[in-house]
Amino acid sequence: MRKILVVGAGQSGLQLALGLQAHGYEVTLMSNRTADEIRYGRVMSTQCMFHTALQHERDLGLNFWESQAPRMAGIGVSVSGPGAERLVDWVGRLDGYAQSVDQRVKMAGWLDTFAQRGGQLVIHGAAVSDLDYFARVYDLVLVAAGKGELVSMFARDAARSPFTRPQRSLAAAYVHGLGPRPEHPDTEVARCNLVPGVGELLVTSTLTTSGRADLLFWEGVPGGPVDVFQGVTDPAEHLALTLDLMERFVPWEHARTSRVELTDAGGVLVGRYTPVVRQPVAHLPGGGLAFGVADVVVTNDPLTGQGANTASKCAAAYLRAILDHGDAEFDEAWMRRTFERFWAQTAGPATKWTNVMLGEPPEHVLTLIGAAGALPRVADRFANGFDDPADFENYFFEAEKTEAYLSEVAGG
Numbered sequence: 001m002r003k004i005l006v007v008g009a010g011q012s013g014l015q016l017a018l019g020l021q022a023h024g025y026e027v028t029l030m031s032n033r034t035a036d037e038i039r040y041g042r043v044m045s046t047q048c049m050f051h052t053a054l055q056h057e058r059d060l061g062l063n064f065w066e067s068q069a070p071r072m073a074g075i076g077v078s079v080s081g082p083g084a085e086r087l088v089d090w091v092g093r094l095d096g097y098a099q100s101v102d103q104r105v106k107m108a109g110w111l112d113t114f115a116q117r118g119g120q121l122v123i124h125g126a127a128v129s130d131l132d133y134f135a136r137v138y139d140l141v142l143v144a145a146g147k148g149e150l151v152s153m154f155a156r157d158a159a160r161s162p163f164t165r166p167q168r169s170l171a172a173a174y175v176h177g178l179g180p181r182p183e184h185p186d187t188e189v190a191r192c193n194l195v196p197g198v199g200e201l202l203v204t205s206t207l208t209t210s211g212r213a214d215l216l217f218w219e220g221v222p223g224g225p226v227d228v229f230q231g232v233t234d235p236a237e238h239l240a241l242t243l244d245l246m247e248r249f250v251p252w253e254h255a256r257t258s259r260v261e262l263t264d265a266g267g268v269l270v271g272r273y274t275p276v277v278r279q280p281v282a283h284l285p286g287g288g289l290a291f292g293v294a295d296v297v298v299t300n301d302p303l304t305g306q307g308a309n310t311a312s313k314c315a316a317a318y319l320r321a322i323l324d325h326g327d328a329e330f331d332e333a334w335m336r337r338t339f340e341r342f343w344a345q346t347a348g349p350a351t352k353w354t355n356v357m358l359g360e361p362p363e364h365v366l367t368l369i370g371a372a373g374a375l376p377r378v379a380d381r382f383a384n385g386f387d388d389p390a391d392f393e394n395y396f397f398e399a400e401k402t403e404a405y406l407s408e409v410a411g412g
Helices: 011-022 035-039 051-059 103-116 128-134 149-153 235-249 307-325 332-358 363-371 376-384 389-394 399-411
Strands: 003-007 026-031 072-080 086-098 120-123 140-143 169-176 189-195 199-208 211-220 268-271 281-283 289-292
Touching: 003 011, 011 026, 011 103, 011 307, 026 103, 035 103, 051 086, 051 307, 072 363, 072 376, 086 363, 086 376, 103 120, 103 199, 128 140, 128 149, 169 199, 169 235, 199 235, 211 235, 235 268, 281 332, 289 332, 307 332, 332 389, 363 376, 363 399, 376 399
Parallel strands: 003 026, 003 140, 026 120, 072 189, 140 289
Antiparallel strands: 072 086, 169 211, 169 268, 189 199, 199 211, 281 289
16 A cells, blocks of 8 residues: 655645545645644635536545535626726626635544544644655655745746735635625625726635635735735724725625624734745655645635635646556656646646736736626636636637637627
8 A cells, every 4th residue: 555645734735635545545644733723723715616626526525515605606807997986897607606615614624534534644743854754654745735844845936936026915804794796686606806006805705614604805916005904913903994995995895794794703814925836846855755736836826716726626636646657656757747737737827817817907808808798708708717717828818819709709
């Protein structure tokens, strides 16, 4: 039986560990926190997962909360004008619904499941010296812990990393009591509110530790009027600031907040990080190798909601590659082939799209977003790009392709 070590108990690490466990591998999982420490701690992310990523969970029988989590049937896009009026407002329908489960719920539940199924769980914050030892004991060492000392082992890939500083300041609040959008009161929709030059407000429904909730997530341009959450430690102050900014820049969303309250004292999150792509293989001091997983090697800004989706797709791709490899050695050539396949099919398209959306939108992209309000086929295709960013290559990035696509749709 092959022995595999997975370091990190997030979306990718746990999904991969549970998948390997189900296929008979001897898996050790290292987490720096217990299930209860995760469950009763602070929120960790603003996850919204689309059909393909959700299907990977279903395939492994890990969709424990699918019947409870709200089902988002579409993606709504609004663009604010100089006077905080809505210049654009439309909804694109998803082919398969999206869902969000607070990672405190999911990761704690999956961690318990791994242990209950007989997996070896080690509660320990791994260091490079630990991995140096483990690389001699295990057939494969997978690093899925996207923060801390271990990440520094994986060198930055300058050719794939155009940014050297954060592109957005991030501030999220989990809330109860948000009212429905009057345009579709009976339909759950993930909302993307774009405020040019200021940032974005993303609103999604989720399942948290206290039941159904909504996420209010500001992405502020650094140095701009939304970049004001650093140093705010009081959750109530965080929520008040969130709502004030909504009233100022997206009043149509603020109109839904008259009964809003935080889900819990740990229901706020503030941060910023630089999007980066890293080399997938780390060389340990003793000569062993570690293979980077998901956001260890590809970290995108959460603006386009690709983080948890890319992590799930990475876990699925690595699982298939491990199974297909049989008893052969997990050498550096295999690791690099496996990553490059994942990059070409999944991470590369998601990274390219996210990086474009972080910048000043080109004129043809603004035209496309505006046209989607009158052309439901365009709105639907854009919405489904959140599930399959590779499709944007066909009509989004180049003005000529955008013009040809809009002409085709309008003509039809």
